[in-house]
Amino acid sequence: GAVVSQHPSRVICKSGTSVKIECRSLDFQATTMFWYRQFPKQSLMLMATSNEGSKATYEQGVEKDKFLINHASLTLSTLTVTSAHPEDSSFYICSAHGPGHRARTEAFFGQGTRLTVV
């Protein structure tokens, strides 16, 4: 099946610094990518939708200036958590979709990034 790679898998950063998370579709062109956040013992919550070459659409309550999303190519989207605080500590997951048959009907997810802000 289609492969989505997320990097890094784990990151620890100091409060006030910024962290960039990458999401790559390795074997298909991802025209749309989604970013989710998951707190312990909770379900995935959608943060934003990004379409290649255009601005991301953020869900209600998600600060677009804090969570910067760039989808500059058909294989790469990045999420930057700016001025991170301990409450931003979470599991961040991306999913990618594209025009291919399976990628059009199924969601392919990255392995997730565990962010810990200290």
Next chain:
Amino acid sequence: DAKTTQPPSMDCAEGRAANLPCNHSTISGNEYVYWYRQIHSQGPQYIIHGLKNNETNEMASLIITEDRKSSTLILPHATLRDTAVYYCIVRVTSGGSNYKLTFGKGTLLTVNP
């Protein structure tokens, strides 16, 4: 997207069939039923999806009732590695933002030795 209801947890003995139910009584005619699972600290994994006919693949079978108001995911021979949270989601499959998935709380399936 239509809301789904799943039991919070289920147990299954290793080697037995695991039958996970999902209610989606407000599903629309153009919405599919999707199943994903999430093993602890990993990204979700696609399992199967269907519209109204029963579906089977190498991972599981999906049984959808005739009125489409509920479905059952069947893992025919559960293994310890099938322990995960299973999410039932209904949505259309057209492009753009309709790819968006709304995750509920899912069912934690624990396969016991």
